[in-house]
Amino acid sequence: xxxxxxxxxxxxxxxxxxxxxxxxxxxxxxxxxxxxxxxxxxxxxxxxxxxxxxxxxxxxxxxxxxxxxxxxxxxxxxxxxxxxxxxxxxxxxxxxxxxxxxxxxxxxxxxxxxx
Numbered sequence: 001x002x003x004x005x006x007x008x009x010x011x012x013x014x015x016x017x018x019x020x021x022x023x024x025x026x027x028x029x030x031x032x033x034x035x036x037x038x039x040x041x042x043x044x045x046x047x048x049x050x051x052x053x054x055x056x057x058x059x060x061x062x063x064x065x066x067x068x069x070x071x072x073x074x075x076x077x078x079x080x081x082x083x084x085x086x087x088x089x090x091x092x093x094x095x096x097x098x099x100x101x102x103x104x105x106x107x108x109x110x111x112x113x114x115x
Contacts, residue, residue: 005046061074065078074089
């Protein structure tokens, strides 16, 4: 799928995680580094939306969500017929499968509102 990108929707959980990442990165490495890091996350999302970067699936993380790695964060997606939904993000050092299981019900409810 290349050509017109899928519209990308970030559910509230993903938006909150991006804000947390921005704040943490700015405090740790400065505002410029945080902007660069967040820009990379947006670049990955755009590449997935245009079909230029394939997502992966791995049952070690989730049976439901596909993902891509953006430096130190996994971005989890659901692709529906006409939209790309960004569900959540997790740092690579986290127990990702456990965290997704904890959040799955809430993520599913938010995704239903977009579908």
